[in-house]
Amino acid sequence: MTSEAAATSYLAEGLSLRSWLTTHDHKRIAILYGFSITLFFFLGGIAAALIRLELATPQGDLVTADTYNKLFTAHGVIMVWLFLIPSIPSVLGNFLLPMMIGARDLAFPRLNLASWYFYLAGGAVTLWALLVGGVDTGWTFYTPFSSMFSNSNVVLALVGVLIVGFSSIMTGLNFIVTVHTMRAPGLGWFRLPLFVWANYATSLILVLATPVLGMTLILVGIERLFQVGIFDPALGGDPLLFQHLFWFYSHPAVYIMVLPAMGVASEIIPCFARKRVFGYRFMAYAILGIAVIGFLVWGHHMFVSGQSVYAGMVFSLLSFMVAIPSAIKVFNWTATLYKGRITFSAPMLYALGFVGLFTVGGLTGLFLAALALDVHLSDTYFVVAHFHYIMVGGSVMAYLGGVHFWWPKVTGRLYPEAWGRVAALIIFAGFNLTFFPQYLLGYEGMPRRYHSYPEEFQALHLLSTAGAATLAVGYLLPLFYLGWSLKFGKRAGPNPWAATGLEWQTDSPPPPHNFASQPVVTGEPYAYTP
């Protein structure tokens, strides 16, 4: 940058709506994604709030059974496909991946913009299906209920999710090609930040698994519309075939949600511990290990489905194996803290919260991987608690940590630190109050997807509902203080955290093409000294 006047940021590049909606800049597309997924997060959150309110009493007294069924379907569909899956990759990944590897943009900027339009179109169709009449199948669309018995907007919802799937594939493809072809001189594979590794592995899953989901949804639509026997035994189909196909996507989808979160934690923890991440190579291999083994464990969703006992035994063993790389990561984050110089800014609080909650979520996964235990716990609140610890305690905590960590880079402003810390603590407390009681509910035998329930479960349900109210406050807070900081926050400067990643070696907010000159990498990542 030769003079102050020439230093326009990507934000000042064009202010019209048109300049935003036709942008090819990965940073601007990231922001488009950011707004969209935030909208869907709060829509899904409203559905969750109504569910928790209904469950405050044993009787089904707030909404009807059908409405309740449509609410948990809407909550699941929105949170999984319209928030969690795009969250970290499409917002933080889109913004950061090119910057972290010293590139001007993603490999296919137009495809990147197209992916956002597909996402938006799919989101609109899905929302239409969910709001006009609703869908009552649950986000899992189990056949033959979804294909032959439900009287709700199933086909429209399938079409919406199918379209969103294309945006996933486009993003995945773009990231893979970008990481392979556009790394800065000197940036070898084992010099990549772990956030890049995580998004790379996630992209492989997106590209390999999403088409299977798309085909499965099309088959459900064909059976529903034309009564072609695929999944309904009354037509000669096989309902378990649907479960195999669905989980072949939907189990790897869990890793689509959590691998990028691991990437975020792996950036934040070394920065605030002022220490190189412990066991970098094991961390990178663990990411790849999770991505690969994650494709081989889908049958653990089907231990009581009637699938063969021997299949159950193989899937159980593989499910224990996939826990190993996750355990390695937790141990390595912990070891990174050893002999560090630790400060507790909001991103670090979120990252530590992520490690704790992810650990609990992962360890309770071992209960479900153990066959006989799963027979009792499957389809109860234990499962609900387990996957919320991974997806909300894990992924959402990490996403918020990442939003705070890179907020100065994205906006050029600092967020108010005290508010950031308070929100992180409220979310951590509210989360545990909401979901820990659900483990107990599950072991006691409370089935999931119940509109009303026996009275002996009420005490724990009430705790959970109180936690949800706390959590709602925690999630709304950042909306206000981050919004406030856009106008009133202190100027950040290029590198407020004294971080080592390439993205910090340029202005905040960055210029349209990220770097004034091509960066050259000469050393390993995370060159922090305590």
Add this chain to the structure above:
Amino acid sequence: MNTGFHLLPVSASSAAARLDPLALAVLLLTGAVALAVTVLIVVFCVRYRASSDADRSGAPTRNRVLEVFWTVTPLLLFFGIYAWGAIDYARLYQAAPDAMPVFVVAKQWMWKAQHRNGRREVGELHLPLGRPVRLVMTSQDVIHSLFVPAFRIKQDLVPGRYTSIAFTPTVAGEYRLFCAEYCGTEHAMMGGRVVVLPPAEFARWLRAGPSEPGLAARGFALFRRYGCSGCHAAGSSVHAPDLNGLLGRRVHLQDGRELTADEGYVRDSILLPQKDVVAGYQPIMPSFAGQIDEEDLLAIIDYLREGAHDE
């Protein structure tokens, strides 16, 4: 009924007695790991906070021995839990030879059960105390799942096939029965109760029902009504396999396979007769798909059970 707040559900079956120790073992193991990680994070966070002047010399960024250790140790422990869980799981599907079969048919949104003497019930399931039981189950419409928390058992009921689960009730009493697989509008209301009675009382209960013929007798009537006997009776002129005491028999198939005839095999042979053709016979049997309802099918199958003819 077991109402009131309690941390552990009551334990009232052989499966429950095996499961709680496994759950406790996994809880102790995972609890120890969670505690260790938490303690280490807290200790490091306090000791190496920015304002402390703790010694930071020689901070390691990797340690192969340590990393291999914390990879292999959990792996070995996991193998242990895996084997424990897998063995107990297998037992749920290996019924004792003298296990009493009870037939359960689910539909939106009710449970129907029938016992071999012909006694039927809706929304309830009566079982004898201390006797091995095997539930043979199917659904008339969508997937349901039979869940009895006090027994720690759960098994999906899948339309178009039989699933089964075996256990022994060990404590007399009444327990909740839930549907655990989401099945539509009244999924949450698809409950019921399981009543475990001491053997003598159970026998009395079995006899007390409306006097209906036994399941096998009803099956025999159906066997004739649907014309099965026309070909499968001993003196028939049509070349069809003899079905006397079919269940449990080894069957050799035309394509070289060999299997033990169970409820699922007989069901498929009635509804999909071309699927498993018996060696030495022509595939001439017509399909009865869509003509016989689930409860009648179970009655016909019970008639073909070994020894049913003598009862």
